[in-house]
Amino acid sequence: MTKEQESGGRRLQDRVALVTGGSRGIGRAIVRAFAAEGARVAVVYRGSHEAAEETVRDVRAAGGTALAVQCDVADPNAVQACVDRVAKELGPIDILVNNAGVIQDELFLRMTPEQWNLVLQTNLGGTFNFCRAVAYEHMLRRRTGRIINLSSVAATHVNMGQTNYSASKGAVNSFTRALAVELAGRGVTVNAIAPGFIETDMSAAVRGKAGDLIKKLIPMKRVGTPEDIARVAVFLAGPDSGYMTGQVLTVDGGLSLGAVAVS
């Protein structure tokens, strides 16, 4: 049994969750954490077929239910087809986690329209497409739902080369607030998680370059694990967060507090 299963309650028992970008990194940790809490989880991925299947195998080996579905989040028709398939095989979607995200870091003066569009269309557009496919049919009509958008500290605490990424995540934050207002009357909460530096493929290059400097900038003196984020996602997905909506929860070990360890 993994650590998650050992500590897992049954807070998401029989709920159906869909996690985009669920084959790796933070998404995979969320899939596993949800499954450990009793949810049936759809692992939506774009290209990492092997990783997605492995994630599904892990969940099944631990006694859970999971399904891998390939989908490009930027394509609204593909997204609708994906949602329809998940609904058919697992049931109406109770929890949507918009985690699929890409980076295309580049100094602004060198940034191409393609680099800009890819990041906006995946990170923000994908979130829009999935929310649209799920909001009425699965959540509003049934008067229940949890939408969790993955944002980033980069929305407000930015390094060089992230105008596109930062813009996409800032937009996700605003979208989260605006959508929360529209869906609140029907029992659907919409919140976001803004991770700091997390140990995943996406941040590998930056972490490599920054090295020990990271520990100086993070009061908790360590990079976060995907599980650190997943546990907050479980809280947002479950019954304990029922009166909370439109919030962006920063989970970064204190990074955004701006302290620099001088010793």
Next chain:
Amino acid sequence: MPTQEEIYSKVSATLVEALNVDEEDVKPTATLQGDLGAESIDFLDIVFRLEREFGIKIPRGELFPESIFQGDPEFVQDGKVTAKGLEELRSKMPFADLSDFEKNPEVRHLSDLFTVQLIARYIEGKLAAR
């Protein structure tokens, strides 16, 4: 073609589900907003459900005339529906009895037109025209 009773009964059931109200609250003269607590998001839901229940298409603004609700200046001035606005209402809602409203056409009373009965009549009209 379903009878008036059948139509009314289905409309009533749809409103019970969409607005999460009790069946006994859904009287023919009950207003959607005032009596049954409908909000803007509910109007959308009601339209979707009616479309599905009766197998019809309800074009935007046909049942709930958005342009008037949203205060389009051609149709609404100083909180009152203009002559043009009344014309618009008459043409968009031939199934409605506007005689009382016309006496004091204040926008804030517009929602009082939308009763359960009105919806049922609208559906009757749609089904008859099919």
